[in-house]
Amino acid sequence: MSFPKKHPAHRHLRRLTKLKRKHYHPLIHKIHKEHNISKKTLFYVKEYGPHSNVPRTILKESIRILMFASLISSFGGLAIENIKSLFIAIVPLVIMLPVLNDMIGDYGTIISSRFSTLLHEGRIKRDWWKNMELRRLFIQVVSISLLTTLLSSALSLSISAITGYAVNQGIILKIVTVATLDVLVLVCVLFLVAVLAGIYFFNKGEDPNNFLIPITTSIADFGNMIVLSLLVMLLF
Amino acid sequence: MGLFGKDAREILVSQMVLISIGIVTGTILAMSTDKILLVPGMLILLPGFLEMRGNISGSFASRLSSGLFLGVVKPDKYRTKIVKGNLIASFLLVLAVALILGIIAFLINLFMFGIFSTRIIAIPLIAGMIANAIEIPLTLFMTFYFFRKGHDPNNIIGPFVSTSGDITSIVAMLIALVIV
Numbered sequence: 001m002s003f004p005k006k007h008p009a010h011r012h013l014r015r016l017t018k019l020k021r022k023h024y025h026p027l028i029h030k031i032h033k034e035h036n037i038s039k040k041t042l043f044y045v046k047e048y049g050p051h052s053n054v055p056r057t058i059l060k061e062s063i064r065i066l067m068f069a070s071l072i073s074s075f076g077g078l079a080i081e082n083i084k085s086l087f088i089a090i091v092p093l094v095i096m097l098p099v100l101n102d103m104i105g106d107y108g109t110i111i112s113s114r115f116s117t118l119l120h121e122g123r124i125k126r127d128w129w130k131n132m133e134l135r136r137l138f139i140q141v142v143s144i145s146l147l148t149t150l151l152s153s154a155l156s157l158s159i160s161a162i163t164g165y166a167v168n169q170g171i172i173l174k175i176v177t178v179a180t181l182d183v184l185v186l187v188c189v190l191f192l193v194a195v196l197a198g199i200y201f202f203n204k205g206e207d208p209n210n211f212l213i214p215i216t217t218s219i220a221d222f223g224n225m226i227v228l229s230l231l232v233m234l235l236f
Numbered sequence: 237m238g239l240f241g242k243d244a245r246e247i248l249v250s251q252m253v254l255i256s257i258g259i260v261t262g263t264i265l266a267m268s269t270d271k272i273l274l275v276p277g278m279l280i281l282l283p284g285f286l287e288m289r290g291n292i293s294g295s296f297a298s299r300l301s302s303g304l305f306l307g308v309v310k311p312d313k314y315r316t317k318i319v320k321g322n323l324i325a326s327f328l329l330v331l332a333v334a335l336i337l338g339i340i341a342f343l344i345n346l347f348m349f350g351i352f353s354t355r356i357i358a359i360p361l362i363a364g365m366i367a368n369a370i371e372i373p374l375t376l377f378m379t380f381y382f383f384r385k386g387h388d389p390n391n392i393i394g395p396f397v398s399t400s401g402d403i404t405s406i407v408a409m410l411i412a413l414v415i416v
Contacts, residue, residue, distance in 0.1 A: 054321020059328060062295065066333050069291055073284030074340045078348075081279040088273070094266040098406075099258035101283065102398040105290050106254065109394030110247060113298045117390065120302065140244045148251045155259050163266075209298045213394075214291045221287045 061210045069218035076225030083229055090236060091165040092175050093228070095156040103148060104183060104224050107141050108190045108216030115198045116208040128195060138191055142184070149183045150176065178231040186223045190216050243391060250395040257399045261406055268406075271413060277345040277356050284337045285360050285409065288330065289367065289401025290394070293375040296326045297393035300379045304389070311384045319376070326372050334364030355416050363412035367404045374400065 080087055088094060114137055118124050128134060153176045161167040194216050198208045265272070272278050299322060303309030309318055338357035345351040375397055382389045 054318055055325040055328065058299070058322065058325035062292075062325070062329055063332060066288075066291060066329060067336055069287065070284050070333055070336045071340060073287050074280050074337065074344065077280040077283045077341075078344060080283070081277070084273070084279060088269055091266055094269065095259060095262035098261040098265060098286065098402045099255055101286060102254055102258050102290070102395070102402060103251065105287060105398055106251070106395045109290065109294045109298075109398070110391060113294075113301070113390040113394065116298070117302070117305070140247065144244065144248050144251060147248070148255060151252075152255045152259065155255065156262065159259065159263060207299075207302075209302060210295060213294045213298060217287055217290050217294065221283050225283055 058210070061206065062214070065211055065214045069214045069221075072218040072222040076222035079225045079229040083232060086236065087229075087232060090175075090232065091163070092153075092156040092160040092167070092171070093178070093232065095159055096152055096175075096179060097228075099152045099156070100179065100182060100228070101221060101224055103145065103152070104186045104190070104220040105217040107145055107187050108194065108220045109213050111137065111141060111191055111194045112198070112212035112216050113209065115194050116202075116212060119198055119202045119208055124199070128199065134195070141191070142187055145183050145187050146180065149179050153179045174235045178228065178235060181231060182224060182227045185227055186220055189223060190220060193219055243388070246387060246391040247395075250392045254395040254399040257403060261399075261402045264403075264406055268410060271410065275355060275359065275413065276349060276351045276353060277341045278359075280344050281337055281341040281356065281360060282409075284340075285334070285363065286398075286402055286405050288333050288337065288364070289371055289405055290398035292326050292329050292333065293371055293397040293401060294394050296322055296372070297375050297379045297389060297397060300376070301383070301389040301393070304379070304383045311380050314376070314380070323372060323376065327368060330364050330368045330372075331361070334360040358416045359409065359412045362415055363405065363408040366408035366411055367401070370404050371397070371401050 115124075115134070118131075118133060123133060124131060157167055157172060157175060194212055197215055198212050201208045201211045272282070300309055300319070303318060304311055309316065313319070335357070338360045341356045341360075342354065345353060345356060375393065378396060379389045379393050382392050
């Protein structure tokens with residue numbers, strides 16, 4: 001944002017960057033009304049403007065949530081560590097592990113970043129469950145996740161068969177069931193968490209981008225390990 | 237816009253790429269289970285280490301995307317204060333998180349399995365530095381590239397970062413295992 005020095009908006013924007021980060025200041029509303037600069041731009045200027053220390057702001061906002069995410073992920077890893085010998089014997093699942101982890105995490109990232117954008121653009125109202133764009137996003141993510149899960153199951157089973165792993169009808173059914181249930185359950189949980197946490201952090205005056213992605217990806221990671229471990233113990 | 241419009245196609249295409257590369261990563265993992273599992277507690281470390289890339293680079297790309305859409309970040313200018321600040325923060329965050337992951341795995345090893353091994357702290361730190369040097373600049377260039385090409389980086393960069401991050405992370409971890 002650059003305005004000539006004598007322009008009233010220039011003076012207002014300089015004041016805005018000096019505000020304490022957590023304070024919602026009437027100045028935001030004033031600049032928005034007087035100069036027709038969108039609130040999302042003003043929010044960004046306040047967070048990462050010329051007088052703010054960008055790395056410090058990001059580190060301060062992100063480090064705690066990332067520590068939490070690391071802790072959660074490690075406990076997820078502990079669940080797999082406990083069934084290490086059983087899990088490693090199921091080659092198609094070992095091959096699928098990074099795909100499942102990434103895929104569920106990615107859906108978390110997509111839901112989080114798209115929902116953050118909707119929040120910044122002011123398109124989410126109090127009755128968010130009636131929002132058509134949000135419903136559309138949910139149907140999109142669920143449909144695509146089902147399709148990609150089936151495809152990745154087919155690929156991992158094919159590679160396992162090529163490398164000499166005994167693939168029969170029973171194994172195919174079990175692998176597809178484990179993968180599909182795992183993805184479906186977690187996508188629904190992630191969607192709910194992203195929406196509720198997104199609204200909470202946005203209302204607190206924080207940038208949901210810095211919180212939602214670590215939260216949803218660590219839930220995806222932890223949840224994936226737990227649900228996968230449970231399904232493996234149940235079906236194998 | 238229809239239910240399965242441009243957005244859905246972008247997600248689907250990026251997921252197809254993710255699956256292909258992810259399966260390659262999984263095959264590398266399945267082939268190197270004996271090496272990775274030699275160090276006790278590696279499975280405790282692995283999910284967090286793989287996830288770290290998505291968490292840090294994903295947020296990095298998401299912040300840049302928001303800035304690009306708002307016009308605060310210009311798609312042809314890399315040397316601005318916001319971009320530099322984001323780069324420094326992402327580098328520092330990776331080092332901090334890798335250290336935390338190592339310490340958690342070390343403590344779980346010590347208190348739950350009675351194993352004292354400081355290697356588990358050094359491995360994520362070294363692997364994090366190797367993966368960082370590739371992944372963070374790559375995320376920056378790809379976010380700007382997709383934006384310039386008229387795509388929404390929010391739909392593409394998440395899968396891209398976690399997929400490329402998985403391969404870099406697994407390879408970096410194998411290198412770190414050799415170094416330590």
